[in-house]
Amino acid sequence: xxxxxxxxxxxxxxxxxxxxxxxxxxxxxxxxxxxxxxxxxxxxxxxxxxxxxxxxxxxxxxxxxxxxxxxxxxxxxxxxxxxxxxxxxxxxxxxxxxxxxxxxxxxxxxxxxxxxxxxxxxxxxxxxxxxxxxxxxxxxxxxxxxxxxxxxxxxxxxxxxxxxxxxxxxxxxxxxxxxxxxxxxxxxxxxxxxxxxxxxxxxxxxxxxxxxxxxxxxxxxxxxxxxxxxxxxxxxxxxxxxxxxxxxxxxxxxxxxxxxxxxxxxxxxxxxxxxxxxxxxxxxxxxxxxxxxxxxx
Amino acid sequence: xxxxxxxxxxxxxxxxxxxxxxxxxxxxxxxxxxxxxxxxxxxxxxxxxxxxxxxxxxxxxxxxxxxxxxxxxxxxxxxxxxxxxxxxxxxxxxxxxxxxxxxxxxxxxxxxxxxxxxxxxxxxxxxxxxxxxxxxxxxxxxxxxxxxxxxxxxxxxxxxxxxxxxxxxxxxxxxxxxxxxxxxxxxxxxxxxxxxxxxxxxxxxxxxxxxxxxxxxxxxxxxxxxxxxxxxxxxxxxxxxxxxxxxxxxxxxxxxxxxxxxxxxxxxxxxxxxxxxxxxxxxxxxxxxxxxxxxxxxxxxxxxxxxxxxxxxxxxxxxxxxxxxxxxxxxxxxxxxxxxxxxxxxxxxxxxxxxxxxxxxxxxxxxxxxxxxxxxxxxxxxxxxxxxxxxxxxxxxxxxxx
Numbered sequence: 001x002x003x004x005x006x007x008x009x010x011x012x013x014x015x016x017x018x019x020x021x022x023x024x025x026x027x028x029x030x031x032x033x034x035x036x037x038x039x040x041x042x043x044x045x046x047x048x049x050x051x052x053x054x055x056x057x058x059x060x061x062x063x064x065x066x067x068x069x070x071x072x073x074x075x076x077x078x079x080x081x082x083x084x085x086x087x088x089x090x091x092x093x094x095x096x097x098x099x100x101x102x103x104x105x106x107x108x109x110x111x112x113x114x115x116x117x118x119x120x121x122x123x124x125x126x127x128x129x130x131x132x133x134x135x136x137x138x139x140x141x142x143x144x145x146x147x148x149x150x151x152x153x154x155x156x157x158x159x160x161x162x163x164x165x166x167x168x169x170x171x172x173x174x175x176x177x178x179x180x181x182x183x184x185x186x187x188x189x190x191x192x193x194x195x196x197x198x199x200x201x202x203x204x205x206x207x208x209x210x211x212x213x214x215x216x217x218x219x220x221x222x223x224x225x226x227x228x229x230x231x232x233x234x235x236x237x238x239x240x241x242x243x244x245x246x247x248x249x250x251x252x253x254x255x256x257x258x259x260x261x262x263x264x265x266x267x268x269x270x271x272x273x274x275x276x277x278x279x280x281x282x283x284x285x286x287x288x289x290x291x292x293x294x295x296x297x
Numbered sequence: 298x299x300x301x302x303x304x305x306x307x308x309x310x311x312x313x314x315x316x317x318x319x320x321x322x323x324x325x326x327x328x329x330x331x332x333x334x335x336x337x338x339x340x341x342x343x344x345x346x347x348x349x350x351x352x353x354x355x356x357x358x359x360x361x362x363x364x365x366x367x368x369x370x371x372x373x374x375x376x377x378x379x380x381x382x383x384x385x386x387x388x389x390x391x392x393x394x395x396x397x398x399x400x401x402x403x404x405x406x407x408x409x410x411x412x413x414x415x416x417x418x419x420x421x422x423x424x425x426x427x428x429x430x431x432x433x434x435x436x437x438x439x440x441x442x443x444x445x446x447x448x449x450x451x452x453x454x455x456x457x458x459x460x461x462x463x464x465x466x467x468x469x470x471x472x473x474x475x476x477x478x479x480x481x482x483x484x485x486x487x488x489x490x491x492x493x494x495x496x497x498x499x500x501x502x503x504x505x506x507x508x509x510x511x512x513x514x515x516x517x518x519x520x521x522x523x524x525x526x527x528x529x530x531x532x533x534x535x536x537x538x539x540x541x542x543x544x545x546x547x548x549x550x551x552x553x554x555x556x557x558x559x560x561x562x563x564x565x566x567x568x569x570x571x572x573x574x575x576x577x578x579x580x581x582x583x584x585x586x587x588x589x590x591x592x593x594x595x596x597x598x599x600x601x602x603x604x605x606x607x608x609x610x611x612x613x614x615x616x617x618x619x620x621x622x623x624x625x626x627x628x629x630x631x632x633x634x635x636x637x638x639x640x641x642x643x644x645x646x647x648x649x650x651x652x653x654x655x656x657x658x659x660x661x662x663x664x665x666x667x668x669x670x671x672x673x674x675x676x677x678x679x680x681x682x683x684x685x686x687x688x689x690x691x692x693x694x695x696x697x698x699x
Contacts, residue, residue, distance in 0.1 A: 009607075012604070012607060014607075015677060018676065018677050019676065019677070029679070029694060031696040032696065033640045033641060033644075033696065034628065034629075036621040036622060036629060037621075037622075038679065038694070038696040039679075039696070040679040040694060040696075047564035050473065057679070058677060058678060059677055059679070060599065060600065060601055060641075060644075060678050060679055060680060061601050061604070061622075062601050062603035062604055063603055063604055063607045066604060073393075103622075119541075174640075214614055255475060285362070
């Protein structure tokens with residue numbers, strides 16, 4: 001069974017604003033019956049102020065689809081259309097205290113229903129750019145279509161590239177077989193063949209590194225992972241190195257992100273591969289003093 | 298209120314007498330059955346007895362035809378990979394579109410390795426076309442693997458007849474019988490089935506124990522090589538406690554075979570009729586006239602299965618669904634799709650699977666609880682109006698990327 005938060009369960013068992021809305025003047029219908037999730041969002045918009053006076057939904061879908069729909073209507077009631085359009089799928093998920101990665105698409109559907117309803121009200125045609133594939137990376141909720149498109153657009157050729165560009169495969173690594181299959185398929189299209197990395201994860205020669213070389217390698221790993229984090233509006237910075245402990249600072253969206261621990265684990269793994277020794281990556285909060293200054297331990 | 302467990306095709310409760318039988322093999326009977334001394338010897342004898350108990354349930358001719366494995370999936374993989382290994386010149390496999398992933402995922406993988414897999418189609422009631430099957434049998438086929446009973450609908454396939462047809466063409470036949478063993482009478486010695494998979498936890502034995510029945514004389518290559526356990530056909534120290542448990546469970550299953558086909562069947566029918574009498578726009582999937590006595594799969598139109606399960610669970614009822622959300626994929630159950638069940642119904646399928654532990658009181662409680670849950674969810678559905686589905690549901694609600 002999925003691990004739904006209390007809030008998701010509560011909104012599923014007692015959905016708010018469910019059912020048809022009389023006098024609705026904006027309707028958005030999105031979703032996919034083949035995938036088993038579809039939603040009709042109905043709004044009553046005040047023509048003067050463009051304020052959403054009332055909202056309701058009808059949903060064909062699972063527990064989190066119903067909860068996301070319920071949350072969406074609660075969030076946007078009272079907002080103007082422009083304010084409502086600033087509500088992201090992440091806002092819906094946050095309102096529900098998070099959704100399991102496999103269920104994030106339910107919040108995306110909510111956001112899309114909102115766009116569709118606003119477009120409907122304004123007499124515009126809403127077009128979705130939505131194409132969803134099978135979920136490949138469960139750690140970061142990345143699907144096959146996303147990976148395939150990114151591989152194609154950026155001429156990627158290794159699993160490491162895919163991790164850097166999409167984050168897919170950067171967590172538990174169990175999906176690397178699936179990523180390799182996508183790479184093999186796309187590479188075959190451009191007449192190349194997929195060359196897997198060495199079967200055993202490459203560990204740097206065990207000869208002792210000079211301090212300078214060691215610092216260089218640590219900096220290099222940090223630089224390698226930054227583009228992927230920056231794409232998610234986050235960042236990582238090297239703060240200090242104390243023996244086997246490497247202090248880093250997580251910035252932007254990375255700070256306090258639910259995936260922070262996973263991200264750190266991934267970076268730590270890369271560090272160990274690059275250095276050929278065990279190291280520990282410790283995040284330093286902006287508010288905590290730099291280590292070594294007043295840390296008694 | 299005690300919870301009601303109606304998900305016995307997923308797994309079953311271990312019979313208390315089975316637990317009792319296995320416990321000594323964790324404590325005083327800890328010996329390695331391969332050892333010569335008395336510690337091992339006693340365990341060895343217990344395994345021999347368990348082997349005979351399994352043999353009796355499925356009507357195998359020899360007890361040495363029973364190979365203990367770790368699970369149904371291992372038995373399936375062993376059977377198919379062995380058949381390919383012993384007949385390297387044969388590059389084709391015949392199976393069905395509605396097999397369990399233990400077979401389907403393996404077959405799909407083998408396709409990538411260059412094998413040709415023929416997936417037999419099913420009709421709206423989940424039945425096979427034996428003429429289509431007959432045409433595919435040839436000396437290019439290494440093995441046919443067809444499930445005895447479908448895990449989702451309970452629909453039975455005519456595997457005994459299909460095995461005879463395969464045998465007449467010199468093709469090996471395997472059946473994944475994990476749902477059927479203990480519910481369908483079997484007498485393998487009088488038929489032509491070469492290999493058959495059993496899973497312990499489907500018949501009130503623990504998880505982590507399975508059986509591959511291998512007809513004497515059928516050519517075989519092991520999946521695991523190593524020690525001489527299971528006569529060298531499945532290396533690895535025996536899971537003796539679980540093997541003893543499986544033996545005891547098989548004996549229990551044999552004693553309850555008639556009960557399953559009378560009492561449990563009657564409860565299942567009562568449940569099915571009770572729900573269908575009260576809930577409109579609901580229908581039984583699969584072949585109601587030819588299915589396991591314990592299984593009932595009902596499609597509730599215009600709502601989604603996971604939502605149904607969550608509400609059932611809240612009231613202490615455990616069942617399962619073929620919706621995309623519960624199958625962990627983007628599509629609803631491949632079994633429902635293969636039968637051509639429309640998406641609006643396939644996502645709303647709920648499987649109730651009973652066991653000999655269920656009571657009439659429990660069934661009556663479920664009959665009372667299900668209809669309001671369905672009505673509650675239909676109130677939220679864009680396909681549902683005041684008192685029934687909206688007019689032209691597919692037209693009335695057509696989401697953008699359907």
